[in-house]
Amino acid sequence: MSIFIDGRTRLLVQGITGRDGSFHTRQMAEYGTRVVAGVTPGKGGQTFDAGAVRVPIFNTVADAAEATGANVSVIYVPPLFAADAMMEAAEAGIPLVVCITEGVPVLDMTRVYPFIRDHGARLIGPNCPGLITPGVCKVGIIPGRICTPGSVGLVSRSGTLTYEVVNQLTRVGLGQTTCVGIGGDPINGTNFIDCLAAFEADPATTAVVMIGEIGGTDEQDAARFVAERMTKPVIGFIAGRTAPPGRRMGHAGAIISGSTGTAAEKVQAMTDAGIPVADRPADVVPLLRERLDASVRR
Amino acid sequence: MNIHEYQAKELLRQSGIPVQPGAVATTPAEAEAIAQQYGGAVVVKAQVHAGGRGKAGGVKLARTPAEARAAAERILGMSIKGLVVQRVLVAQAADIASEAYVGIIIDRASKRPVVMVSPAGGMDIEEVAASTPERIRRLAVDTRYGLQSFEAMELAFFLYPDVRQARAAARILRQLYNAFMEHGASLAEINPLVTTPAGDLVAVDAKISVDDNELERHPDLAALRDESAEAPSETEARRANLTFIKLEGNVGCVVNGAGLAMATMDLVKHYGGEPANFLDIGGSSNPDKVVSALRIITRDRAVRVILFNIFGGITRTDDVATGIVAAIRQSPLTVPIVIRLTGTNEEEAVRILAGAGLSAMTDMDEAVRAAVSLVGAGKAA
Numbered sequence: 001m002s003i004f005i006d007g008r009t010r011l012l013v014q015g016i017t018g019r020d021g022s023f024h025t026r027q028m029a030e031y032g033t034r035v036v037a038g039v040t041p042g043k044g045g046q047t048f049d050a051g052a053v054r055v056p057i058f059n060t061v062a063d064a065a066e067a068t069g070a071n072v073s074v075i076y077v078p079p080l081f082a083a084d085a086m087m088e089a090a091e092a093g094i095p096l097v098v099c100i101t102e103g104v105p106v107l108d109m110t111r112v113y114p115f116i117r118d119h120g121a122r123l124i125g126p127n128c129p130g131l132i133t134p135g136v137c138k139v140g141i142i143p144g145r146i147c148t149p150g151s152v153g154l155v156s157r158s159g160t161l162t163y164e165v166v167n168q169l170t171r172v173g174l175g176q177t178t179c180v181g182i183g184g185d186p187i188n189g190t191n192f193i194d195c196l197a198a199f200e201a202d203p204a205t206t207a208v209v210m211i212g213e214i215g216g217t218d219e220q221d222a223a224r225f226v227a228e229r230m231t232k233p234v235i236g237f238i239a240g241r242t243a244p245p246g247r248r249m250g251h252a253g254a255i256i257s258g259s260t261g262t263a264a265e266k267v268q269a270m271t272d273a274g275i276p277v278a279d280r281p282a283d284v285v286p287l288l289r290e291r292l293d294a295s296v297r298r
Numbered sequence: 299m300n301i302h303e304y305q306a307k308e309l310l311r312q313s314g315i316p317v318q319p320g321a322v323a324t325t326p327a328e329a330e331a332i333a334q335q336y337g338g339a340v341v342v343k344a345q346v347h348a349g350g351r352g353k354a355g356g357v358k359l360a361r362t363p364a365e366a367r368a369a370a371e372r373i374l375g376m377s378i379k380g381l382v383v384q385r386v387l388v389a390q391a392a393d394i395a396s397e398a399y400v401g402i403i404i405d406r407a408s409k410r411p412v413v414m415v416s417p418a419g420g421m422d423i424e425e426v427a428a429s430t431p432e433r434i435r436r437l438a439v440d441t442r443y444g445l446q447s448f449e450a451m452e453l454a455f456f457l458y459p460d461v462r463q464a465r466a467a468a469r470i471l472r473q474l475y476n477a478f479m480e481h482g483a484s485l486a487e488i489n490p491l492v493t494t495p496a497g498d499l500v501a502v503d504a505k506i507s508v509d510d511n512e513l514e515r516h517p518d519l520a521a522l523r524d525e526s527a528e529a530p531s532e533t534e535a536r537r538a539n540l541t542f543i544k545l546e547g548n549v550g551c552v553v554n555g556a557g558l559a560m561a562t563m564d565l566v567k568h569y570g571g572e573p574a575n576f577l578d579i580g581g582s583s584n585p586d587k588v589v590s591a592l593r594i595i596t597r598d599r600a601v602r603v604i605l606f607n608i609f610g611g612i613t614r615t616d617d618v619a620t621g622i623v624a625a626i627r628q629s630p631l632t633v634p635i636v637i638r639l640t641g642t643n644e645e646e647a648v649r650i651l652a653g654a655g656l657s658a659m660t661d662m663d664e665a666v667r668a669a670v671s672l673v674g675a676g677k678a679a
Contacts, residue, residue, distance in 0.1 A: 106511070163611055
């Protein structure tokens with residue numbers, strides 16, 4: 001089992017003929033993901049050679065969804081076109097939309113977010129690495145070879161830091177149900193709580209690792225959720241303890257505004273909620289093992 | 299991107315908001331001429347991207363053109379929070395009966411722009427929020443519909459009981475909202491919004507920040523960037539498409555990915571070192587980016603060791619290795635370098651580095667400890 005994506009995922013790629021879209025479509029197909037359609041306006045009727053499969057290209061998401069029954073869309077279009085692409089996917093009835101694109105204007109997201117919600121769809125991202133259910137399906141850019149199937153759920157605001165932690169889990173044989181990158185923007189479609197709730201409901205997931213960073217209050221809200229609603233153990237890590245206030249640390253959302261959004265306040269909230277927080281990425285594995293052993297003994 | 303007060307005021311003026319008259323000067327003679335033209339008292343204000351200008355002596359009242367000249371002489375060239383003042387705004391002094399705050403920010407919780415108003419004008423709004431939160435009124439706007447007149451009136455009545463002033467304030471709020479949306483702002487504020495003894499409203503200070511992601515859409519705003527107001531290393535990094543933030547330490551960090559870059563800085567600190575910078579070379583990094591990154595870092599004389607931390611995914615570690623070797627060929631390093639890389643094309647990367655007499659580690663923790671111990675300040679052995 002897994003969350004959000006599985007063996008029934010039928011993937012549509014928006015921007016399939018672009019530089020990033022074409023490269024990652026091949027990677028996803030090679031991993032075993034069923035890539036059923038691509039969209040590039042003006043190239044409808046052509047096919048895209050994804051190595052393992054030839055993928056039909058459509059002019060619009062509506063056409064692609066109707067013809068192929070695609071149920072997940074991943075977006076690799078340039079930033080100023082991403083808002084439109086996300087809304088197009090939701091309007092076509094795609095229930096899960098994953099936007100990899102970095103640099104989407106935040107005011108665009110103030111329109112996209114309610115639009116997606118009103119269409120009953122889920123958006124992951126933007127500015128995210130996507131998600132992977134190891135051994136089954138990957139949507140986005142997380143390298144497949146660092147993941148392995150297992151029972152740990154992982155949710156993160158970061159990309160390469162996620163890879164760092166997943167790699168450590170895999171090396172010691174702690175496989176994953178699903179790894180989700182929710183993205184580093186101030187307004188994103190899916191937050192920590194959405195993922196934690198999904199992992200709590202997933203019978204195959206026995207523990208969750210959440211990797212947060214400075215900026216906003218998503219981690220604090222998640223900590224409260226963990227304390228009140230979760231039975232499975234959760235381990236945390238927060239990046240940005242040394243970040244100066246008022247500066248955007250690479251991610252548009254990674255900024256300490258005034259005195260809010262600091263690593264210290266997030267670590268405190270998580271600790272108060274009973275979530276062990278790793279001081280170093282290398283401490284995640286031992287902390288997780290400790291909690292898993294404790295829950296087995298119980 | 300931050301723009302100067304005089305630039306923000308010009309944008310607000312274009313949106314129809316009544317703004318205190320003023321003009322920008324780069325020399326004392328120009329400041330005097332502007333004051334001459336206005337007659338009466340003027341305020342000479344430093345144009346820098348830093349708060350607390352008043353306290354730093356960067357804002358002065360001048361009653362005569364000669365005083366304006368003297369004030370400009372003192373302020374131009376002055377350093378405020380490390381930024382040298384290159385321009386002053388010479389503005390007609392306003393008669394003040396009362397002051398209010400109006401502003402718009404992006405609120406992450408509601409995922410909407412939030413309009414904030416307060417009768418506590420002229421103060422730092424964060425301080426007002428902390429000490430007297432009841433003196434702030436907020437409204438989250440659904441951008442699909444925009445700020446409605448009745449919503450603006452509700453906010454305006456919180457500031458002014460008088461209906462004439464409330465109407466004027468509501469108009470200003472809607473104009474400010476339109477400017478915020480039109481310019482792709484992440485912040486727009488008027489502080490203070492002054493009420494004159496005659497009962498008129500006028501914007502006396504203003505601040506606008508533009509979302510960097512909007513600049514491609516707004517070349518006119520991108521042109522407002524004042525590179526002389528930035529650290530040169532940050533300008534160079536932006537041109538090379540790198541995210542670079544200068545810090546106070548001596549361990550120069552080059553990392554791919556923002557989260558990993560922060561975690562690397564944190565780990566440097568954990569082992570008793572101090573990071574010299576945040577630097578994210580991004581996802582699909584090519585060797586040229588690595589060369590630029592090394593050039594920027596080595597220019598910082600405080601840097602005593604360089605630490606690479608690369609987790610290859612989309613980033614090919616052999617590209618990074620090629621960049622490191624190319625950079626060192628161009629200008630040999632004068633400080634030690636510690637390289638951690640793992641992931642995509644790792645074997646090839648190690649081979650490239652070995653060809654230049656460099657070695658690489660695969661473990662992040664080990665690499666950070668090694669770098670910190672090289673500056674000798676760390677607690678790591």
